[in-house]
Amino acid sequence: MNRANRLLALTATLGLGLLALPFAALIGATHWHSLGFVPGDAASIGISLTYTAIALVVIALLGTPLAYWLARSRFHGKWLVEALVLLPLLTPPLAMGILLSTLYGPYGWAGKPLARLGVELTNTAYAFVLAQVYSAAPYFIVTARAAFEGVPRELEQVALTLGKTRWQCFVSITLPLAGLGLAAAAALAWVRALGEFGVVLIIAYFPQGIPVKLWVNLQDYGLSAVYPLLWLFFLVAMPLPLLLGALSRRSGLVRA
Amino acid sequence: MRRLLALLLATLTLGTAAAHAQPALTVAYAGSMGVVMDRHISPTFERKYPVSVRGIGQGAWALARLIAGGQMRADVFVSVTPGPMRLLIEKGLVHRAVPVASTQMVIAYSPKSRFAARFREAAAGRRTWYRVLEEPGLRFGRTDPATDPQGRNVILSFQLAALYYHRPRLVQRVLGPLRNPRQIFTEPSLLSRLESGQIDAVAGYLSAVRSHRLPYVALPAQINLGDPAYMRDWYSRAGFEVSGLHGGKVRVKPQPLVFYAAVLDNASHPDLARSFVRFLRSPVAQKMFRDNGYSPPHGKPLG
Numbered sequence: 001m002n003r004a005n006r007l008l009a010l011t012a013t014l015g016l017g018l019l020a021l022p023f024a025a026l027i028g029a030t031h032w033h034s035l036g037f038v039p040g041d042a043a044s045i046g047i048s049l050t051y052t053a054i055a056l057v058v059i060a061l062l063g064t065p066l067a068y069w070l071a072r073s074r075f076h077g078k079w080l081v082e083a084l085v086l087l088p089l090l091t092p093p094l095a096m097g098i099l100l101s102t103l104y105g106p107y108g109w110a111g112k113p114l115a116r117l118g119v120e121l122t123n124t125a126y127a128f129v130l131a132q133v134y135s136a137a138p139y140f141i142v143t144a145r146a147a148f149e150g151v152p153r154e155l156e157q158v159a160l161t162l163g164k165t166r167w168q169c170f171v172s173i174t175l176p177l178a179g180l181g182l183a184a185a186a187a188l189a190w191v192r193a194l195g196e197f198g199v200v201l202i203i204a205y206f207p208q209g210i211p212v213k214l215w216v217n218l219q220d221y222g223l224s225a226v227y228p229l230l231w232l233f234f235l236v237a238m239p240l241p242l243l244l245g246a247l248s249r250r251s252g253l254v255r256a
Numbered sequence: 257m258r259r260l261l262a263l264l265l266a267t268l269t270l271g272t273a274a275a276h277a278q279p280a281l282t283v284a285y286a287g288s289m290g291v292v293m294d295r296h297i298s299p300t301f302e303r304k305y306p307v308s309v310r311g312i313g314q315g316a317w318a319l320a321r322l323i324a325g326g327q328m329r330a331d332v333f334v335s336v337t338p339g340p341m342r343l344l345i346e347k348g349l350v351h352r353a354v355p356v357a358s359t360q361m362v363i364a365y366s367p368k369s370r371f372a373a374r375f376r377e378a379a380a381g382r383r384t385w386y387r388v389l390e391e392p393g394l395r396f397g398r399t400d401p402a403t404d405p406q407g408r409n410v411i412l413s414f415q416l417a418a419l420y421y422h423r424p425r426l427v428q429r430v431l432g433p434l435r436n437p438r439q440i441f442t443e444p445s446l447l448s449r450l451e452s453g454q455i456d457a458v459a460g461y462l463s464a465v466r467s468h469r470l471p472y473v474a475l476p477a478q479i480n481l482g483d484p485a486y487m488r489d490w491y492s493r494a495g496f497e498v499s500g501l502h503g504g505k506v507r508v509k510p511q512p513l514v515f516y517a518a519v520l521d522n523a524s525h526p527d528l529a530r531s532f533v534r535f536l537r538s539p540v541a542q543k544m545f546r547d548n549g550y551s552p553p554h555g556k557p558l559g
Contacts, residue, residue, distance in 0.1 A: 098327060101322075101327035101328065102326075102327060105326060105327050105328070105329070106326065106329045107326035108326075122328065122329055123280075123282060123310060123329075202322070202327065202328070205310070205312050206280070206282075206310045206312075215444070216290070216294065216313070218444040218445065218448055219287065219290040219313060219443070219444035220290040220291050220294050220295060222447065222448050222451050222468060223448040223451065223452055
């Protein structure tokens with residue numbers, strides 16, 4: 001091993017160690033013989049999983065066309081659209097929660113008429129999904145756009161000249177080729193939405209998902225009640241990103 | 257894909273329908289009340305009435321401002337000190353608030369601290385409590401006086417202690433600057449840090465300290481802000497300024513450590529909200545308050 005390689009290995013190990021250290025501390029701090037869950041922990045996991053999954057579907061349905069449009073179109077003022085997509089991502093989560101309450105809250109100009117239709121957007125399942133969508137959608141769109149940009153335009157053009165419609169071309173060429181990138185976008189959005197605290201704290205303290213429940217546990221029971229729920233959080237948050245990561249590496253090998 | 261979507265939408269609808277089967281009563285309360293509200297009072301109320309109680313525990317000023325600004329809707333609001341409640345009364349959102357419990361300031365210490373033995377002696381009256389706090393290397397914790405009434409009360413208590421013991425430099429020696437970044441943490445993490453031994457001592461409410469079953473040193477009534485009899489002639493001698501809106505200064509004065517409960521005028525479930533406030537004053541709830549270190553309610557209704 002030459003010096004440069006050794007230096008690389010050393011810095012990489014240092015970096016990895018730095019990242020892994022808090023979780024080593026978590027292993028040490030957890031009382032393994034008595035993993036004490038407190039009332040509401042299980043419910044918070046169900047709530048987080050169900051509503052994050054719904055939010056992910058909403059994000060994919062609305063975000064995919066937008067990402068495709070951003071990847072493929074050229075027009076005046078595109079920078080403005082890009083800025084608008086980035087805006088929720090740049091806004092501090094707590095401020096985003098307050099903005100959402102101002103708009104969708106009981107007295108907001110969107111919240112009031114919706115409430116009359118029976119859709120209350122504070123402390124309801126709808127509000128929870130709304131918070132997830134706002135916090136994760138920009139991440140999905142930015143990543144999905146990159147995935148679409150990675151698909152060679154020539155392939156689409158060939159398909160078009162062969163008489164396929166734009167829609168057929170999108171479904172049979174673009175979507176499969178961008179598939180892995182889209183999956184990565186979905187995984188990122190999943191993790192972002194599942195872990196969101198700031199937005200949720202203001203607009204959807206209820207139903208209590210995992211992040212708010214961690215906060216309540218800290219308040220009502222102390223640190224010892226935070227660790228077990230945190231382990232469960234990792235257990236439910238990890239599989240999707242890990243699976244997608246493994247899939248993308250495998251297909252990478254196949255292509256090579 | 258379409259089937260998955262339909263399934264998810266069905267789950268959402270069912271989930272919301274289940275949540276709507278019982279009316280949900282939203283109770284916003286001062287963050288320090290978490291243990292007694294979430295674990296004792298709300299569950300008992302839910303057994304007596306066909307309702308699910310949704311408790312939101314955060315800084316009382318923050319809650320009052322969110323409610324006043326229309327960003328949050330609640331059926332019942334419980335504040336510590338009259339200040340946050342008066343804000344809602346001024347905004348015309350509350351007409352009458354009743355005292356439901358009260359508390360006092362104490363010095364809680366960590367049983368794991370290397371100063372624990374000295375604090376035990378102070379608690380037994382064999383040592384002067386503030387001299388333990390002045391020991392070099394002691395880590396003291398409190399909450400932010402800018403956002404949390406408790407953080408303000410710590411400063412007021414120490415100002416009163418300085419007067420009471422004739423030690424003019426006491427505030428500077430123990431607290432340092434009013435917003436000393438080395439001492440200020442959020443409320444839930446403060447008590448947890450104390451429990452885990454990262455902080456040696458904190459000043460806080462007896463109610464919260466007892467709820468967490470932590471050892472503490474009680475303070476004389478002249479200092480603990482808990483006795484309304486001292487309000488006019490003695491507590492009122494303390495006070496300091498924090499910066500307010502538009503660059504102005506706001507004078508902070510002691511207010512009795514009383515918890516007030518009120519039904520919001522625009523409550524979604526006014527009848528249940530009234531029942532909840534009545535329940536807070538019932539013997540059953542009062543016993544729960546007492547068991548968690550709260551004192552009986554002092555003083556008169558507001559509004």
